[in-house]
Amino acid sequence: MNFSPESLQAFAEAAVQGSFSAAARKLGKSQSTVSEAIANLEIDLGVALFDRSARQPVLTEAGRALLGRVDEVLAAHDRLGRAAGQLAGGMEPRLTVVVSDTYQSVQYEATLTELDQRYPELEFECLVAEHSDVLALIQQGRAQLGLMAAQPAYPPDIGAATVAERAQIGLYAACHHPLAALAAPSAEDLAGHRALRLNTYLDDVTPSGAGRCWSAPSYLLLMEMAVFGFGWAELPRWLVERFAVGRLVELPVAGWPKSLAVDVVWSRGHRLGPAGSWLQQRLLQR
Amino acid sequence: MNFSPESLQAFAEAAVQGSFSAAARKLGKSQSTVSEAIANLEIDLGVALFDRSARQPVLTEAGRALLGRVDEVLAAHDRLGRAAGQLAGGMEPRLTVVVSDTYQSVQYEATLTELDQRYPELEFECLVAEHSDVLALIQQGRAQLGLMAAQPAYPPDIGAATVAERAQIGLYAACHHPLAALAAPSAEDLAGHRALRLNTYLDDVTPSGAGRCWSAPSYLLLMEMAVFGFGWAELPRWLVERFAVGRLVELPVAGWPKSLAVDVVWSRGHRLGPAGSWLQQRLLQR
DNA sequence: AATTCATATCGGTTTTTCCGATGGTGTCTC
DNA sequence: GAGACACCATCGGAAAAACCGATATGAATT
Known part of the structure; x- marks a missing residue:
């Protein structure tokens, strides 16, 4: 045999x-x-x-x-x-990227298909984490590249560079939510309704207004809660446009939508392989 | 390498x-x-x-x-x-079955999944043909088994046996078709509207009322034409229930629906392999 | 330090792979 | 119909490999 x-x-x-x-x-x-x-x-x-x-x-x-x-x-x-x-020939056997829900876009997926064509034998892994978890995963070598909201400062062993395209974050509520009926909701109007917040695992984010607010560990779950009318939420615009168009409306609050700078981060300790550095360059040159 | x-x-x-x-x-x-x-x-x-x-x-x-x-x-x-x-071990490398649209059912598909489990390495091919084409394909060895409307007699080199389950053939028209409004359409009512008929390649079937009637080579196309309201048609009940439920209504004409005996046919010349004879038995024992 | 269990290496045997040469066979040409 | 031609099967020998047993070495454990 x-x-x-x-x-x-x-x-x-x-x-x-x-x-x-x-x-x-x-x-x-x-x-x-x-x-x-x-x-x-x-x-x-x-x-x-x-x-x-x-x-x-x-x-x-x-x-x-x-x-x-x-x-x-x-x-x-x-x-x-x-x-x-x-x-x-020196290719890394696996490339792991950790992204925050904050940053993603049609361009991100286009870049991945390009990566697939260029390195068809590469094993690619995508993790999702928020804020400081991204840095932790990269520092411990679990991931090679990260995409996250730009920070004012990084640990010394972390390299970072800002992506040209900024992430758009808006305020959203369900179509049938009371806030959706207001022409120009104020901050007080928002405070009068339940907020839906992201809960990171290592929470350095203000848990202000706790008790009233509901939270979920990912923007996707948060968005689902918003669709069901449980409250209003800060959400990446691309996510709504992709998966909740027509079911959520953007709230025209003063100062919103915010646009957020996105950083590509990597570890200075572990050197990137060919595919990793290609992807790094590709993400930055947009 | x-x-x-x-x-x-x-x-x-x-x-x-x-x-x-x-x-x-x-x-x-x-x-x-x-x-x-x-x-x-x-x-x-x-x-x-x-x-x-x-x-x-x-x-x-x-x-x-x-x-x-x-x-x-x-x-x-x-x-x-x-x-x-x-x-x-004597297994045939490929099993080809030719079915007429007339006979098919959920049971047919269940039998095929059983065939797949029992002979996972078998290459299976399914052809669709009507009436005498079925016999031609089997006689020339292109197919090993056939399913077709039972005939009163077969050529001497063809073996045949009747399946227990009978095929149900009904008269159908689109919901918005004039015939659909009639409580009990008569044969004259039918003659007053365009008929949709099957055209077999070797047509031994009466092309009566030609000119007025439209035809297609498969029940599926015929059904689509009926859905669009081009006329009424004889159709296998399973086909309508599966793909046009709610879009076609059965016409309660006297003598309809007809139930049609279905035969499994094979060639006496080419002996069936293990998978072929298993499928033959399985089809008959329902 | 001794024991144990694991892997690496070495020499020799068996098996497989590969080649060139030879012979048989069907096809095409003259 | 004879001969040339291209194709395939088979054979004998050479080269390569797969395989084994024995032995050396190295890392945990006691």
Whole structure:
């Protein structure tokens, strides 16, 4: 039950060429090698792959059926070889990016598809965390790159650069929420209704007005709560436009929407691999 | 760029066991064989797979990444072996069934999922044809089994048996069609509106009332035309209930709906393989 | 320090792979 | 119909590899 890659290659090539000799020439081996390889493969498989009664061998039905399976094996084999080649050439085996819900956009996804095309063998991982959790994940080496709201200062082992595009944060409430009816809600109007706030795991954020306010660990959950009318919330504009258009309305409060600078952050300790530094550059050059 | 299955197996087993010796015992080979196989694989791949500084070898990051690829190769390898074993054991490489739109049902699909579970390596093909085309495809060996409206007699080289479940054929029109408003439409009422008929390729069916009637080669197209209100049509009940419920209404004409016997047909010349005869039996025993 | 269990390495045997040469067979040309 | 030609199967020997047992070494454990 052990099929050598040489035999499989010989079989596959002979099948497409329709000739053992042609396959041998293409593979740079002698004709007898290909002939014997296929004969041995037929013995191992227990099935005749070619009908040799004609001048040129033609695939049997079984051969036709098995050719597909053989191609799958060879394709997987090739992918393994390519992946190994990349790794041997210094490519990092995995790239982990941690993003805050705050920053994301259509451009982010376009960049990822570009990353996929450029590094098809790369294992990519995307984590979601807020604020200081992003830095923690990067410092401990769990992630290589982060996207988060720009901070005035970073720890010394963290590198950071600001993305050109700023994140838009607006105030939203459900269409049927009382605040939605007001032409220009004031800060007092907001205080009169329940607020929906993000609760980070390491909360350095003001838990002001606690008790009345509801919280959730991600903007997505927060948005769902807003859609159900539980209160108003600060939400990234792209998130609403993407998933809650028509169900939430933006509240025209003075000073809103805010636009927030977004930083790409990385660890100075762990050096980025080729894919990581490409992605870093790509995110910054927008 | 050629990785022997032995090396890959040794690597994969060592990775799950966390020990070369344990892998060797499991694979029935000597410890040195596994050690050398993995060492050679590392040379071929160009990357270190294990970190040997500790007592037991632990996967490197590259090894962890490549293990997935290796598993894919081995899985494809196994599938090839299983498929070959089936073929060697007399299994047909492909089963082609030709059905008429007339017969199909939820039970047909349930039977197919059962077929998939029972013969996971089988290549299955489903053709659609009407009436005599079904027999032609079977006679020429293009298909092994057929499902069609029961005929009073068959050619001598065709075997046939009747399925227990009968197909229900009703008269349908769009909800907004004039006929839909009638409490009990008569045959004259029908004649007063355009009929939608099936046109088989070898038409032995009466093209009566031609000129006025529109036709299509499949019940699905016919049904779409009925949904758009182009006329009334004879349609299999399952098709309407599945895809046009609420958009078509059944016309309560006297003598309708008809119930039609369905036959499984096969060629006496080509013997059925295991999967074919299983499916034949399964279709009949409902 | 001794024990234990693991891996790496080495020499030798067996197996597989590969090649060139040879012979048989169907096809095409003259 | 004879000959040339291209193709495939088979054979013998050489090269490569897979494999094993024995041995050395190294890291945890006692």
